[in-house]
Amino acid sequence: MIDRLFSLGLWLIAALVTLVFGWLLVDILIKGLPIISWEFLSEAPSRAGRDGGIWPILVSTLLILVVAIAVAMPLGLCSAIWLAEFTRLDGPFGRRLGLTLDILAGVPSIxxxxxxxxxxxxxxxxxxSILSGGLTLACMMLPILVRTAESGLTAVPDEWRHAAAALGMRRASVLWHVLLPAAAPAITAGALLAIGRATAETAALIFTSGYVDRMPESLGDSGRALAVHIYDLSMNVAGGxxxxxxxxxxxxxxxxxxxxxxxxxxxxWAKRKVTLA
Structure with missing residues (x-):
């Protein structure tokens, strides 16, 4: 009876979360779909964003994300490999470093x-500038990427490493052909969490990438992200x-x-792992 009540409670919580998310999504679809058009996606905003489109803002958002991903992904993956393969996680240094990453992952975006x-x-x-905003988002993404990728790599059985060493494979080959494909689901999950948080970020970008809604000419120009644009329209622009x-x-x-x-x-990556197996 206790197990059934516990299972029922979990199903009810899952259903409640799904209903809330579905209600938000339906509300956005009903009120947002009539606005979507080629002009809305390809024109610049006018009258403080009430009219026109979001093309410069969309370009700024993509550029900020490209900078953030280009910086965070290689740094995060290399840091995770170093932690999982070249550091004792149960040692004093490994424990302190893991605690530091957990704290950084929970730091408020502001x-x-x-x-x-x-x-x-x-x-x-x-x-x-876009470069400043992208680097700030990279700092936000790094702790999540490192911890999830490191967890995925440490979850790979040691027997795989021993078998690869017995076959005479170099450590770099083991990492590229065995460990990274095996840890691909965890790495992907971390990347999705980090990119999702960065894409919808507002507070950090107001202070770094700026508020300007014109088309950026370079990474050194200021650019308004979509999340900042939504915040500005809903909070500061009457009729927005x-x-x-x-x-x-x-x-x-x-x-x-x-x-x-x-x-x-x-x-x-998973198909590569199956092919190698």
Whole structure:
């Protein structure tokens, strides 16, 4: 009876979360779909975003994400490999480093935004720019990427490493052909969590990438991200709710597309693992 009640409680919680998420998604679809058009996606905003489109904002968002992913993915993956394969996680240094990463993963985004404003925008002289915003988001993504990738690598059985060593494989070959394909689901999950958080980030980008809604000409120009644009339309612009719903729908679609691409990459790595096996 206790097990049945516990299972029923879990199903009810899952159903409640699904209903809330479905209600939000339906609300965005109903109010956002009438706004979506080619003009909305290809034109620049006008009248503080009430009219026009979101093309410069969409370009700025993609550029910020490209900078963040290009910096965070190799650093996070290399750090995870170093932690999992070259460091004793049960030692004093490994425990302290793991605790530090866990703390950094839970730091509020506004704090990371203030750090990015002080360090990238101020100390490094990048100012309000796409590069400053992307580097700040990379700092936000790194702890999540490192911890999930490190957990995936440590979950690979040691017998696989021993078998590869017995076959005379170099350590780099073992990492590339055995360990990374085996840990691909965990790496993908970490990447999805990190990219999803970065894509929908607002507080950190207000202080770093800026508020300008014109088309950026380089990574050194200021650019408004979609999440910042939605916040501005809904909070500061009278009559901007209509465009805010359309921008929110585009942001949801962008996150879905990124998730699908990450899943396709994970499936590709999984097929490589099966072929090697």
């Amino acid at each position: 704090v990371i935004g203030l750090f990015g404003y002080a360090f990238f925008s101020g100390f490094l002289g990048l100012g309000f 709710d209509r465009a805010a719903y359309g921008s929110a729908l585009v942001l949801v679609c962008l996150i879905v597309i990124i998730n699908l691409l990450a899943n396709l990459l994970s499936l590709h």
